[in-house]
Amino acid sequence: MPDYNVPVPRYWRNIPTYYRLTVSRCRSCGRVYYPPRARCVCGSRDIEQVSLLDACRKFRLAEFTVLHSVSVDFEKQKPLIFGLVKCENPEVSLVSPITDVLNVGDLQSGIELEPVFRVVKRDGSYGIVCYGTKFRIATREVKV
Amino acid sequence: MRAGIAGWGTYIPRFRISTREIARVWGDDPLRIRDLYLIDEKTVENYDEDAVTMAVEAARRALARAEISPRDVDCVFVGTESKPYAVKPVASILIDALGLRYDVQAVDAEFACKAASDMMLLTALAIEAGRYKHGLVVGSDASQGEPGEHLDYSASAGAVAYVLTGDREKMCAEIEGFYSYCSDTPDFWRRDGSPFPVHGEGFTGEPAYFRHIIAAARGLMEKLGLKPNDFDYVVFHQPNTRFPLRVASVLGFPIDKAKPGIVVDRIGNTYNASALLGLAKVLEIAKPGSRILVVTYGSGAGSNAISLVVTDKIEHKRELADKLSEQLEKKILIDYSMNLRFRKLIKMLHSG
Numbered sequence: 414m415p416d417y418n419v420p421v422p423r424y425w426r427n428i429p430t431y432y433r434l435t436v437s438r439c440r441s442c443g444r445v446y447y448p449p450r451a452r453c454v455c456g457s458r459d460i461e462q463v464s465l466l467d468a469c470r471k472f473r474l475a476e477f478t479v480l481h482s483v484s485v486d487f488e489k490q491k492p493l494i495f496g497l498v499k500c501e502n503p504e505v506s507l508v509s510p511i512t513d514v515l516n517v518g519d520l521q522s523g524i525e526l527e528p529v530f531r532v533v534k535r536d537g538s539y540g541i542v543c544y545g546t547k548f549r550i551a552t553r554e555v556k557v
Numbered sequence: 558m559r560a561g562i563a564g565w566g567t568y569i570p571r572f573r574i575s576t577r578e579i580a581r582v583w584g585d586d587p588l589r590i591r592d593l594y595l596i597d598e599k600t601v602e603n604y605d606e607d608a609v610t611m612a613v614e615a616a617r618r619a620l621a622r623a624e625i626s627p628r629d630v631d632c633v634f635v636g637t638e639s640k641p642y643a644v645k646p647v648a649s650i651l652i653d654a655l656g657l658r659y660d661v662q663a664v665d666a667e668f669a670c671k672a673a674s675d676m677m678l679l680t681a682l683a684i685e686a687g688r689y690k691h692g693l694v695v696g697s698d699a700s701q702g703e704p705g706e707h708l709d710y711s712a713s714a715g716a717v718a719y720v721l722t723g724d725r726e727k728m729c730a731e732i733e734g735f736y737s738y739c740s741d742t743p744d745f746w747r748r749d750g751s752p753f754p755v756h757g758e759g760f761t762g763e764p765a766y767f768r769h770i771i772a773a774a775r776g777l778m779e780k781l782g783l784k785p786n787d788f789d790y791v792v793f794h795q796p797n798t799r800f801p802l803r804v805a806s807v808l809g810f811p812i813d814k815a816k817p818g819i820v821v822d823r824i825g826n827t828y829n830a831s832a833l834l835g836l837a838k839v840l841e842i843a844k845p846g847s848r849i850l851v852v853t854y855g856s857g858a859g860s861n862a863i864s865l866v867v868t869d870k871i872e873h874k875r876e877l878a879d880k881l882s883e884q885l886e887k888k889i890l891i892d893y894s895m896n897l898r899f900r901k902l903i904k905m906l907h908s909g
Contacts, residue, residue: 429653432653512603512605513571513572513889515572530610530613530617531603531606532610542607542609544654552883
């Protein structure tokens with residue numbers, strides 16, 4: 414039996430969220446949910462799916478943390494950096510991996526980030542390659 | 558042709574390694590290496606980058622410049638020789654990553670470094686025939702080079718994407734014509750299951766690169782009734798800096814027309830993205846009315862020569878996504894050990 418462990422159906426169901434940062438927005442009260450939810454706390458089920466990549470022009474790093482002790486699946490990617498990323502419109506915060514950082518000193522609260530499509534995990538030698546969205550320091554400042 | 562470019566997008570990894578650093582590790586003379594290839598630095602894909610991730614990034618920028626909805630794209634074709642899967646397409650991942658419709662034609666093509674340009678031409682023909690309105694074509698490679706060998710100094714990573722259209726209102730460069738020239742010339746290959754390609758050393762030059770590029774370029778100029786003087790820019794496939802400059806000279810183009818399209822000196826050979834990234838660099842500076850000759854080359858071997866004429870939409874398109882010139886500047890230099898780690902060249906019992 415080849416060594417693959419990622420439950421493929423679960424990964425496949427989450428592709429819109431992983432690839433395009435799809436959030437759910439309540440059409441009644443405007444609340445935004447990431448990860449997406451089928452029902453709003455206001456009781457409404459009138460929910461639309463919105464990709465933050467289309468809706469949000471600017472992402473900023475609020476805070477970040479550097480992990481040197483990581484789970485076995487990510488040992489070869491140490492250190493992992495996770496950031497609290499703020500999107501202004503719609504107003505939503507998400508925890509996301511930060512990539513392309515060699516020197517942690519380059520990261521500061523408030524800097525502009527850009528989303529990038531990256532490999533999150535390769536499932537052994539024979540399993541699937543899981544892709545998703547990470548963030549990195551922006552190439553150019555977005556004028557809004 | 559009634560088809561042309563509506564938008565282009567480029568993507569190169571931030572990490573770079575200098576050829577001087579590679580020469581230090583392998584005991585080569587860095588000055589001799591630089592003189593041989595005229596390459597200062599090459600890109601290195603991060604541990605979490607591959608031909609798929611770079612293709613997505615380039616395509617997002619191309620769609621932004623094309624100013625069309627992803628839902629209006631009728632086909633997505635990818636030219637690559639470094640797919641992360643032996644069986645499973647890159648093109649289908651692009652559909653969901655970009656938010657394209659599901660009723661599109663999607664396929665990956667392989668002809669060493671040439672496939673992306675073939676897919677551009679096939680898309681243009683389908684557009685001209687009225688089958689597609691807009692098509693997306695991506696060339697993306699995170700290519701392999703055996704450590705310490707010639708390719709270690711040049712094989713790099715990058716992607717380029719073009720949205721093609723038949724709508725003149727959206728067109729920033731019209732395809733004027735093309736000419737293809739192919740033969741069975743074994744100058745470079747990688748057998749199934751082999752981690753690195755084999756290079757035919759001196760055989761890669763005259764009978765392979767130069768023969769096919771020169772034949773395709775001359776064939777196109779004859780077909781269109783054009784002379785070297787009629788072109789403002791020429792862009793050739795770039796395995797190193799010497800080859801494209803030499804082929805320009807052989808074809809009678811002054812060096813000043815070839816230099817603006819050179820990218821290999823700063824990023825290495827990006828294979829399917831190579832000449833097409835050079836074209837993107839030229840589109841960032843070309844004026845309306847400029848005529849550009851692009852000649853791609855794929856080992857095995859073949860060339861596509863394409864003539865494009867820039868339209869007055871070009872100035873507006875440039876600012877709609879980040880430029881290659883900006884991406885070239887935003888870099889992080891790494892040493893050889895990080896290069897080995899990022900490119901997964903260290904043999905391990907446990908991946909992750």
